[in-house]
Amino acid sequence: MANRNLTYDPTLYEQTRKKTWQERLSLFSLKMPSIAVLFLWSVIPLFMTLWFSFQRYNIMEPDKTGFDGLGNYRYLLSDPSLALSIWHTVVLVGAVLVITIGLGTLLAVLFDQEFFGRGIARVLVLAPFFVMPTVSALVWKNMMMHPDNGFLAFLMRSVGLKPVDWFAVAPLTSIIIIVSWQWLPFAVLTLLTAVQSLDGERKEAARMDGAGPIAMFFYIIWPHLGRAVAAVTMIESIFLLGVFAEIYVTTSGGPGFASTNLSFLIYRYALLEYDIGGASVGGVVAIILANILALFLMRSFAKNLDA
């Protein structure tokens, strides 16, 4: 863009023009409070977590303190439950993303069609997103998946099958089902918003050119959804990395460590075993994991933001 300086670009002008000192002062005093509290909230605890991870610190053993070097790291990294819980975290995030975006795309296309009572049907689909996590987990645990009184058990009995004790046989899968149910509406709503923003003329033109519904989906709709899929992936990953309440009220991470993710492992270390040093190592691992993910996501996502 060689001649960029020759054309008048109001945004660029506004960003680069010299500000008067009054403007700079008001800018500073308006922005500073938010930046300061966010800094206090995120950066300082981050460094504390790092610091504690090198300390000997158990609330139950107040006499054992001091610098421990890599002791906590050696201890935690040799604990097989750490690798297991990282694996569970990855599986949980990955599976829920695939399920919600896959089904979400199909449902977005479905709910883009005209049909009778679409408004009400859409409201019903959306509802699970607004249910607090502890409620949805308990409803699924007790009223859907319970091996005696659950609705699924009733369905299986009525077709002559033996009911499954979901949380004993497949604890992580059960949690994936619950979390997918909670997040599917968000994916549907976001993707539907994107589908509807596709202008009708392009669809009409493609139809005129003889595109069938399948060609239409792959050549017109799907490419248009890129930005929405990136957004859904990013936001869901943020929340899914920290899934906690659903595990807390259903399996408590068990049986054994079968449904313990990183969040729950850290909770176990910190608030059940009072091992602050160990929990902090877990925290550091969680932060590293989130940052690896963020690196990929933020790059593709930041391009889509009109800041």
Next chain:
Amino acid sequence: MTSSKLRQKWIMTILGWAVALFLFFPIFWMIVTSFKTEGDAISRIPHLFFLPTLENYMAVQERANYFHFAWNSVVVSIGSTLLALAFAIPSAYAMAFIPTKRTKDTLLWMLSTKMMPSVGVLVPIYLIFRDLGLLDTITGLLIVDAMMNLPIVIWMLYTFFKEVPREVLEAARMDGAGPLRELYNLLLPLSMPGIVSTSLLAIILSWNEAFWSLNLTASKAAPLTAFIASFSSPEGLFYAKLSAASTMAIAPILILGWLSQKQLVRGLTFGAVK
């Protein structure tokens, strides 16, 4: 409408409603169960027709003091939203109307604080709160929720403020209005719909926030998310009461959610999808 078009519409109607009823079923079943007696609720053959009772709703209030927890949820979600707005409005205003070269980086940095997993800072926050006497207090939870939502609130307000035509503000500036007058007399009224939907989203998010509620509160300041979790301990037995408490806990947010569904996507995707 041709008959083939009409037939297609009927097929879509059946498909769409089948999906909707399937996904809504757990909530429907919970609401139905809340009107059953405990005996009916655990029957192995589920009844759809039964004599409805309100006794569970009474029992939840009488025995578990439901309104204590509901009040905590109301105070925390509204209080945290007001606190977040107080910080967010000035900075979103500054970034939308006096942008600098660093504005985009600042916004992205704020967004990146959301990428930090809560659990990564659980230990320090827990210890700081213990030392400040903020554990199990409404104030403590309110501050945490406000900080959790602040990046989203700033982003959302920023995208709404940017839609206010600059000419309006410039005209006011010509007439000699200072930045604060401009903010309060012009910008706030003009972007009131945006501020309202931002607030709704923040209220929904903190009403449903469970991680910090479970870890930082006990009986005194526990909001509804933590109160409902207390039903997880005794096996079986209290399905109908759990359902009644849950129905009351989610009803207000279901209504707010339906009111704000259009803005929700925009808010949660930081304006990337509108």
